[in-house]
Amino acid sequence: MEVRVANVRKEFDRFPALHDVSLDIKSGELIALLGPSGSGKTTLLRLIAGLERPTRGKIFFGDEDASQRSIQERNVGFVFQHYALFRHMTVADNIGFGLKVRHGPSRPPAQEIRRRASELLDLVQLSGLEKRYPAQLSGGQRQRVALARAMAIEPKVLLLDEPFGALDAQVRRELRRWLREIHDATGHTTVFVTHDQEEALELADRVVVMSQGRIEQVGTADDIYDTPNSPFVYGFIGESSSLPVKVENGEIWLADRPIGLAAPHEPSGDATLFFRPHDVELLDGCSGCIAGTVAASRRVAGTRRVELEIGGERQRVEIELPVDHPAAQKSRVAFRPGRWKLFPAT
Amino acid sequence: MTTAPAQAGWRFRQPSVIPGFGLTLGFSLAYLTLIILIPLSGLLWRSAALGWPEFWAIATDRRTIKALEISFGTAFIAAAVNVVFGTLVAWVLVRYRFPGRRIVDAMVDLPFALPTAVAGIALTTLYAPNGWIGKLLMPLGIKVAYTPLGIVIALVFIGLPFVVRTVQPIMEEIDKEVEEAAATLGASRFQIITRILFPGLAPAIVTGFSLAFARGVGEYGSVIFIAGNLPYKSEIAPLLIVIRLEEYNYPAATAIAAIMLALSFVMLLVVNLVQAWSRKRYG
Numbered sequence: 238m239e240v241r242v243a244n245v246r247k248e249f250d251r252f253p254a255l256h257d258v259s260l261d262i263k264s265g266e267l268i269a270l271l272g273p274s275g276s277g278k279t280t281l282l283r284l285i286a287g288l289e290r291p292t293r294g295k296i297f298f299g300d301e302d303a304s305q306r307s308i309q310e311r312n313v314g315f316v317f318q319h320y321a322l323f324r325h326m327t328v329a330d331n332i333g334f335g336l337k338v339r340h341g342p343s344r345p346p347a348q349e350i351r352r353r354a355s356e357l358l359d360l361v362q363l364s365g366l367e368k369r370y371p372a373q374l375s376g377g378q379r380q381r382v383a384l385a386r387a388m389a390i391e392p393k394v395l396l397l398d399e400p401f402g403a404l405d406a407q408v409r410r411e412l413r414r415w416l417r418e419i420h421d422a423t424g425h426t427t428v429f430v431t432h433d434q435e436e437a438l439e440l441a442d443r444v445v446v447m448s449q450g451r452i453e454q455v456g457t458a459d460d461i462y463d464t465p466n467s468p469f470v471y472g473f474i475g476e477s478s479s480l481p482v483k484v485e486n487g488e489i490w491l492a493d494r495p496i497g498l499a500a501p502h503e504p505s506g507d508a509t510l511f512f513r514p515h516d517v518e519l520l521d522g523c524s525g526c527i528a529g530t531v532a533a534s535r536r537v538a539g540t541r542r543v544e545l546e547i548g549g550e551r552q553r554v555e556i557e558l559p560v561d562h563p564a565a566q567k568s569r570v571a572f573r574p575g576r577w578k579l580f581p582a583t
Numbered sequence: 584m585t586t587a588p589a590q591a592g593w594r595f596r597q598p599s600v601i602p603g604f605g606l607t608l609g610f611s612l613a614y615l616t617l618i619i620l621i622p623l624s625g626l627l628w629r630s631a632a633l634g635w636p637e638f639w640a641i642a643t644d645r646r647t648i649k650a651l652e653i654s655f656g657t658a659f660i661a662a663a664v665n666v667v668f669g670t671l672v673a674w675v676l677v678r679y680r681f682p683g684r685r686i687v688d689a690m691v692d693l694p695f696a697l698p699t700a701v702a703g704i705a706l707t708t709l710y711a712p713n714g715w716i717g718k719l720l721m722p723l724g725i726k727v728a729y730t731p732l733g734i735v736i737a738l739v740f741i742g743l744p745f746v747v748r749t750v751q752p753i754m755e756e757i758d759k760e761v762e763e764a765a766a767t768l769g770a771s772r773f774q775i776i777t778r779i780l781f782p783g784l785a786p787a788i789v790t791g792f793s794l795a796f797a798r799g800v801g802e803y804g805s806v807i808f809i810a811g812n813l814p815y816k817s818e819i820a821p822l823l824i825v826i827r828l829e830e831y832n833y834p835a836a837t838a839i840a841a842i843m844l845a846l847s848f849v850m851l852l853v854v855n856l857v858q859a860w861s862r863k864r865y866g
Contacts (some may be wrong), residue, residue, distance in 0.1 A: 241705075286767060287767075288763055288766075288767070308763075308766045308767055309766060309767075309770070309771060310771050311767075313767055314766065314767070315763070315767040317760045317764060319758070319760060321758060321760035321761045321763070322759065322761075322763070322764075322766040323764075323779060324783065325782040325783060334765070334768055334770070334778075335768035335769055335770075338768065338769055338770040338771070338774045338778070339763075339769060383764075386764075386768070387767075387768075389768075390768055390769060414771070
């Protein structure tokens with residue numbers, strides 16, 4: 238099912254949580270809402286589910302205006318961060334709940350519900366745990382049950398709110414791969430919220446980066462990482478360093494020296510230069526480069542991260558060097574960013 | 584001093600970083616013995632002074648049986664009424680925000696604080712045939728004061744806070760997400776209450792019921808004013824005990840007390856078993 242969010246605004250007690258957000262989600266797509274806390278990603282998810290009502294704007298499921306429908310009628314599967322399983326019901330009863338509460342002919346017979354529950358348990362790799370209670374399961378198992386419960390009603394959309402947030406790192410990685418497999422097997426349109434960029438970039442077909450109640454960028458992992466369209470996205474996704482610079486006649490100047498980067502299409506004036514710490518070219522001499530004093534040097538996994546103080550204002554930037562690179566011993570390092578991006582200073 | 588080898592099985596003292604296990608356990612046992620165990624065993628001792636046939640004669644005396652029936656019957660009805668309306672009061676206090684909520688919340692505790700005799704006198708004045716409420720009920724043929732119905736009303740008054748205060752904290756803990764999950768699965772508001780919320784509250788409701796019931800069975804002060812205390816009709820067992828005491832018939836008094844003790848013990852045991860069972864299932 239295609240989902241379209243059209244100019245939605247949401248206020249809580251007059252405080253805006255979402256400003257005029259629009260988003261098209263394709264049928265069968267696995268999409269991630271990524272952003273820091275308070276960016277409105279969970280609010281957007283809850284609006285799609287119908288757990289909140291938009292202050293303005295509409296949400297369409299296919300061609301149908303879903304904003305007029307109650308939660309019960311929307312037929313969405315929602316998975317909560319803290320599972321929200323029914324403690325007094327067995328695993329099988331939890332999964333069958335959505336079918337049992339139906340009325341009249343749409344409610345399958347008890348036998349069919351039981352069969353469907355164990356089928357879903359097979360799908361989430363928990364066969365044979367029908368009779369257990371949620372208290373007898375581990376966190377990862379509970380979240381699988383929660384997902385099976387959400388899928389039992391054959392939802393139009395599957396919505397997951399930080400589904401792996403409460404689990405430890407290893408279980409998390411495992412479930413991530415597993416969710417991808419389930420999505421590929423079942424083909425549900427799926428939206429999940431996360432603040433973990435690794436999770437979003439690895440798992441999703443497309444990532445929606447949000448900040449302060451607005452969508453900053455929508456794109457594939459490559460789009461988001463390689464061509465960020467705002468300083469926020471550049472800073473939020475992956476490692477980044479930035480420097481205040483000046484553009485003059487198509488050349489980039491740092492303080493009173495050109496740094497050897499041409500920007501022929503940028504307007505003259507103050508700007509901020511963004512680059513990835515690992516994507517730099519080290520130079521020996523310095524005629525047109527960025528040079529700085531080594532302020533700190535840390536070993537991080539396979540690389541060495543060096544912090545430099547640049548110029549009279551002692552702006553700090555980080556670059557990454559190979560572990561055994563001689564430059565790390567020096568007191569002064571000169572470099573030029575490989576791939577970089579300029580954003581006009583605000 | 585010998586270091587005991589690590590043995591499998593039960594050990595009297597679990598290793599713990601918190602000191603004072605011996606002292607606190609010793610004090611607790613001595614205290615409980617002094618406050619509860621000695622008086623209760625004294626009671627059993629005194630009633631054991633009666634021979635079995637005499638004990639049986641007192642126990643099966645029609646007046647004793649009637650008094651026990653009235654005590655346990657009215658306490659049961661009152662506890663049942665309190666479960667329904669106490670849960671409702673707790674629901675209103677937990678779920679809604681309205682002006683005066685704190686005052687209502689504080690009011691629930693009044694029956695705890697009020698001397699029971701005061702409550703009894705106040706209720707009697709209200710429900711007596713010439714009282715404010717009694718006057719209105721009289722033409723309908725409903726007599727409250729000086730009947731078992733009056734006892735029930737007094738016990739409802741006394742027992743209400745027990746239900747509210749046991750159910751309220753559990754209700755506050757209910758995760759909103761669980762209700763939302765049920766709603767996204769298509770459950771109506773009514774289905775959420777009956778299938779999700781109520782089963783979750785059931786253990787607390789059972790506890791509240793048993794507390795209100797236990798309190799009702801032992802209540803004396805408020806009841807004797809409104810009950811009228813007619814033997815075979817509205818005489819409660821605690822009053823019968825007092826009557827026997829005033830007749831210096833100590834064995835009979837302790838015999839009735841021992842029966843009450845046994846019945847209450849069985850009740851509490853059943854309630855505890857129900858709770859242990861539900862804890863084991865739902866964690």
